[in-house]
Amino acid sequence: MSTKISEIKPIEYSCKGKIITFNAPLIMGIVNITPDSFYDGGKYSTVKDVLNDVEEKIKQGAHIIDIGAASTRPNAIELSDTEEWERLKENLNEIRKTFPNTLISVDTYRASIAKQSAEYGADIINDIGGGNLDKNMFATVAELDLPYVLMHIQGTPQTMQINPHYQNVLQEIKSNFELKIELLAKLNFKKIILDPGFGFGKTLENNYTLLKGIDQFSNLGFPILAGISRKAMINKVIGTNPVTALNGTTVLNTIALLNGAQLLRVHDVSEAKQAIELTEFYKNA
Template sequence: MILIREFRDKDAFYRFLKDKVGVFFREAEERSFEGLNRVIYLEKEKIDPQKIHECARWACLHIFHNEDRYALSGTEAQIRKFCSCLVKSNRDVATEILESLIRYRKKAFRLQYREKILPLGIKTAIMGVLNVTPDSFSDGGMYTEPKKAVERAVKMVEEGAEIIDIGGESTRPGSQRVSFEEELRRVLPVLREVRKELPNVWISIDTYKAEVARICLEEGADIINDISGGTFDEEMFRVVSQYHCPYIMCHIKGRPEEWKSMPIVYEDVMQEIIEWFGDRLSSLRAMGYKGTVLLDPGIGFGKLPEHNVEILKRFNELKIFGLPTVVGVSRKSFIGLILEGLLKKKTQPAERLYGSLGALAYAVTMGACVVRVHDVGPTREFLAVLDSIRTYHEF
């Protein structure tokens, strides 16, 4: 397992050394300035520590080691030099590190499907939320009539949405699952009319049911947005592999109907997400899938508020896969809890626009390519300025 971390603050690196690597607190404090570079974190068994230390010394890398855990800190040039040494004794690990660095540095992507192309990375793409459900946490019941749903889709595209994400089942905490037939009854009429009204827009279907995905792809949908990453329906990977459509793989822990009662515990939330994605991507590719996967860390999906904040803070670590990423924070409850805790202000979901923009801003600067939002117009203006600053002199 490999992680790539970046630290801009010595105190953050001190905590990492002490808590993650197990370095004694006095040494961690004395050496904490050494981590203000890129850090490669390894958990590897059956690897010769002596060779790791020899190559680190040769490359002038700072190294921290405890049992099978290693943290290597330095510039990318030093890390590459380290790998040129390590390749002589452990080609697999050296290659894995170098490939991870190459993927991590990738900035531009594109979606291509059904004669449509959507560049990602330079300009952040907006995915507009269209819930055709009676019980979604923010807009439940507002667009259950197909005519109103289509009008809403048209308005979001006019405001700047490149993707319309149609969902027929609420996944708010405590919500109950609906049948395959009921979900299709809600989604299909809207999908057909939106496809007719907006022939060139990207349409995503928010579902974890393989048969719903298959039928909607036949009806003209372009993207499957699966909150379960293929874990709720084992046939999902077969369906997306058959169509090779873009697939949003979302991390989840537990199920929506369990979140209010289940204990939600992570030792390291981002490490667990990255390991989970690695396993799921391997399973999907084993099916012969050749489309584009977009990774969504699943803000709020089996996470406590502190987990959501840490995911946003460390969002750039998802770049290790070299895949486009999606962030969905719009109007979520953790934003309301922050506003209540810091500003003593209770909010309803529709009143969390500014908080939502603040949360997605950090993720976008850390590499998020697509933002899933309810408030398309204000988000478009916000991103126009943010993207201009973020990409200035970079592309």
């Protein structure tokens, strides 16, 4: 006798007394407190500006606020850990105090920043390095016992778009995930969210192969994040730029949802919420 989808228990992760449940797609709202991010760099001049933006994203339907203090766009200038933390700590502290019930993710590939962020109230660690860029990251997230976004990257932010190459991009990323899931399991850690890393060491064709086959990661048993918002994989196809890529973002977010993504990381929360509502209604028709 087959099991109905409605009978499958959704994945739930605890994070400091809060619960994140993947029974329907969720939205992670991006808050980049950086001067050089590819789309919204330099958006905020004060902590108050950050708080206003966070409040607006929550009102629009963001389930998670993802705050990043170091740009990881291609060829981004690498900050020291001290510079990253100095930029992050006051904003994180104020967001935590102002929005005590909101899930806060910190976008960092440094174990030291992850640990300090947890002390300041972060609920989730979002690591674009997937453990590659700091050998202490896996041990740190296991110790913290917070949900962890494990992203795939080939190379580093400074090198990732210099001739990325795969024999089979889906299989190679899946194998990489399997290896890292096993390493984390040895540390008794299973609060993992998988992110295939659109644009991080991938060609345009690689990105669309991943989008088309994202459901192949589902049988690994963890939620899948799609971070497509306003990226070059949109602009290179339809001739837009990060500022004019909202419609393209919504189209690809919709495809990702239909193909099994359970978490959208976006700059534009209202439009992501609409995409989720429509695709959920469509799937249940």
